[in-house]
Amino acid sequence: MSDLQRAAELIAAADAVLACAGAGMGVDSGLPDFRGDHGFWQAYPPYERLGLKFVELADPVHFAQDPTLAWGFYGHRLDLYRRTVPHAGFGVLRDWGARVFTSNVDGQFQRAGFADVAEVHGSIHHLQCVEPCTDEVWAADDVVVEVDPETMRAVSPLPSCRACGGLARPNILMFGDWAWVPGRSRRQLDALVEWRRGKRNLVVLELGAGLAVPTVRRQAELASAASGALIRVNPREPDVRHGRGVSLRMGALEALQALAELVAR
The missing domain is CATH 3.40.50.1220 (TPP-binding domain)
Structure with a gap:
C-alpha cells in the first residue's frame, strides 16, 4: 500500500x-513563503536593494521608530492577501x-x-494599538494603506488606534514582540x-x-x-x-x- x-x-x-x-x-x-533571505527578496526585490531581511522588517520596533517603513511592509501584504484567491x-x-x-x-x-x-x-486583517493602550482588537476591513512601490514606504495617513488615536499595527505576533495583544x-x-x-x-x-x-x-x-x-x-x-x-x-x-x-x- x-x-x-x-x-x-x-x-x-x-x-x-x-x-x-x-x-x-x-x-x-x-x-510567497519567505523561505530564507533569498526567497523573501524574490518576493520583495525593493528590500534586497535596501539590504533588509524579513526578520528585520517583521520587528515591532519599526512601528515606533519608523512607522512608514513598518506599514509599507504590512500594508503591501494586507493588499496582497486581500487579492489572493484560495486554491x-x-x-x-x-x-x-x-x-x-x-x-x-x-x-x-x-x-x-x-x-x-x-x-x-494572529491576523493581518485585525488591528491593535501600538502601545497598546487597550486590549481591544478590531477588524481592518475598512483600512487601505497606500504604499510607494519604489521605497516600499506607506503614504500617510497611517491606521490609527480607535481608543487613543495613536498609531495602530496589525494584531500579529512579530519577532521579539512584547506588545502583541x-x-x-x-x-x-x-x-x-x-x-x-x-x-x-x-x-x-x-x-x-x-x-x-x-x-x-x-x-x-x-x-x-x-x-x-x-x-x-x-x-x-x-x-x-x-x-x-x-x-x-x-x-x-x-x-x-x-x-x-x-x-x-
Whole structure:
C-alpha cells in the first residue's frame, strides 16, 4: 500500500479532521513563503536593494521608530492577501469539515469559507494599538494603506488606534514582540482545545509546515500523539519521527486533490 493510500484510509476512517497549516499551504495560491533571505527578496526585490531581511522588517520596533517603513511592509501584504484567491485544496478541507490550526496570518482560510480557525500568530486583517493602550482588537476591513512601490514606504495617513488615536499595527505576533495583544488568538485556541476533547478518532493533516518555526509541527504532533494518525505533507521536510504517521513529499494542493480522489472511492 502506498503512503498516499494509507493517508486516504486514515482520513476515510476518521470522525474528524484537524488541518495544521504553515506557510506552504498558501504557496499554491501564489503567496510567497519567505523561505530564507533569498526567497523573501524574490518576493520583495525593493528590500534586497535596501539590504533588509524579513526578520528585520517583521520587528515591532519599526512601528515606533519608523512607522512608514513598518506599514509599507504590512500594508503591501494586507493588499496582497486581500487579492489572493484560495486554491482548490481549501475546498477539499472544507468538504471534510476540517477544523484549522495555522501559523499563517493571511486570512486565507476565512476567505475560503472556514468559520472556526485558530490563528496562533494572529491576523493581518485585525488591528491593535501600538502601545497598546487597550486590549481591544478590531477588524481592518475598512483600512487601505497606500504604499510607494519604489521605497516600499506607506503614504500617510497611517491606521490609527480607535481608543487613543495613536498609531495602530496589525494584531500579529512579530519577532521579539512584547506588545502583541493575544486575546483574540487565545480564545480561538481555547475553542480548538474544547473541540478536540470531543473527538476520539481524530486525524491530523499537517500542510506546508517547516522546521524553521516549528509551532505548527508541535501542534500537529501533540494532537496526533494518542493515535499516531498524523499525515505530514511537505515537499522538502516531510519526515515523521519514530514512524508516528504518514509522510507525503508533496505540495499542499497536489496532496489534497490526490487524497480527495482516493477518499471519495
